Amino acid sequence: MRTASRLLAGLLALLLAHSALAAAREPTIIERSSVEYPPSARRAGHEGTVTVSVEVLTDGSVGTTTVVTSSGSPILDQAGVDAVRAWRFEPATGEDGKPIAGSVAVPVTFKLTDAKITPNTAxxxxxxxxxxxxxxxxxxxxxxxxxxxxxxxxxxxxxxxxxxxxxxxxxxxxxxxxxxxxxxxxxxxxxxxxxxxxxxxxxxxxxxxxxxxxxxxxxxxxxxxxxxxxxxxxxxxxxxxxxxxxxxxxxxxxxxxxxxx
Structure with missing residues (x-):
């Protein structure tokens, strides 16, 4: 019984250590390029926020991207993913300070602004x-x-x-x-x-x-x-x-x- 308890405690310790390592510091955005509002979505009056889960590799490059929360518009969702893939990230680090792969959820908001309409607006x-x-x-x-x-x-x-x-x-x-x-x-x-x-x-x-x-x-x-x-x-x-x-x-x-x- 003691042996089983010690084994369980050891496994729990390893899991906690691994979690602490993975959560030492999440990936962070270091450069955001401009987000292009798709003309077709703008004309149709589509707006909203898409949340994209981004896998950041150990060298800071973007791996896989997944839409976690849709904006309600497939066009805006794709534009959000395309924008995030062009951003620069700093990778996550473990407790030892070394880069590790990690993921971060990034919201991208598209908001219409019609106040700029002028007599010369096409x-x-x-x-x-x-x-x-x-x-x-x-x-x-x-x-x-x-x-x-x-x-x-x-x-x-x-x-x-x-x-x-x-x-x-x-x-x-x-x-x-x-x-x-x-x-x-x-x-x-x-x-x-x-x-x-x-x-x-x-x-x-x-x-x-x-x-x-x-x-x-x-x-x-x-x-x-x-x-x-x-x-x-x-x-x-x-x-x-x-x-x-x-x-x-x-x-x-x-x-x-x-x-x-």
């Missing part, structure tokens, strides 16, 4: 927590959808592919959204004007940016097809897609928001 920089930002996101999604379709249809027509039937079907599918487009733009202009911005200039600038992006995307997509025959087949596939409900604006995340105006 439409794409407004967040969903503002009226102009909420309406602007719907407006940009609608015009990006319409602009890309128009650009691709023009490419198809230049190749001698008839687009009339697909245009007619797609127009019927988008009738409700198209009917709300005018009201959307009117409300957006009012919201921009309330922020002291020039609505016509803001929308003209954004149309130019969208057109540039659409041309690049269209050229990239067309470039994936091999030769004129391949491009025509690509057009035919696109026209089939455009004639289906999944090829309409109804499949956009912003469709219901547009109809609710």
């Amino acid at each position: 439409l794409s920089e407004y967040t969903a927590t503002t009226e102009a930002g909420r309406l602007g996101m719907i407006w940009m999604a609608y015009h990006r959808y319409q602009g890309f379709n128009q650009a691709f249809l023009e490419k198809c027509e230049a190749l001698g592919v008839s687009t009339a039937a697909a245009r007619a079907v797609n127009q019927k599918l988008n009738a409700e959204a198209d009917a709300k487009a005018g009201k959307l733009e009117q409300l957006l202009k009012i919201a921009l004007a309330n922020n002291g911005a020039d609505p016509d200039r803001q929308l003209a600038d954004m149309r130019l940016r969208l057109d540039t992006d659409i041309k690049l995307r269209t050229a990239e997509l067309v470039g994936k097809a091999t030769g004129p025959d391949g491009q025509r087949r690509q057009c035919e596939d696109f026209l089939v897609y455009l004639s289906r409900i999944e090829g309409s604006f109804r499949f956009s995340d912003y469709y219901e928001r547009l109809l609710a105006l």
Whole structure:
């Protein structure tokens, strides 16, 4: 019995010694690089705090990272992990003063600040927590959808592919959204004007940016097809897609928001 007691006491002592060694000093942050707020999360109005468990190796480098507490946004969670991996740490040390591997929980907070909005703030920089930002996101999604379709249809027509039937079907599918487009733009202009911005200039600038992006995307997509025959087949596939409900604006995340105006 005494032997068992002594053995148990010895094991307990070893465990306590090991715990004391591991907890002598936890890893500490010695340099925080700036945390980038993902533009898509900012525009969507996402904010919160993500807590990341960081394994700090004996040389101070970062090992594995794990999200302990989510911010509620996968985009912000990933941005928090990416930021922490770029930070510099001092490793934990044991009672003997030598570096040991250890872990530390690090909170990363993302907080929206809309007070900086000025008359010159670009439409794409407004967040969903503002009226102009909420309406602007719907407006940009609608015009990006319409602009890309128009650009691709023009490419198809230049190749001698008839687009009339697909245009007619797609127009019927988008009738409700198209009917709300005018009201959307009117409300957006009012919201921009309330922020002291020039609505016509803001929308003209954004149309130019969208057109540039659409041309690049269209050229990239067309470039994936091999030769004129391949491009025509690509057009035919696109026209089939455009004639289906999944090829309409109804499949956009912003469709219901547009109809609710």
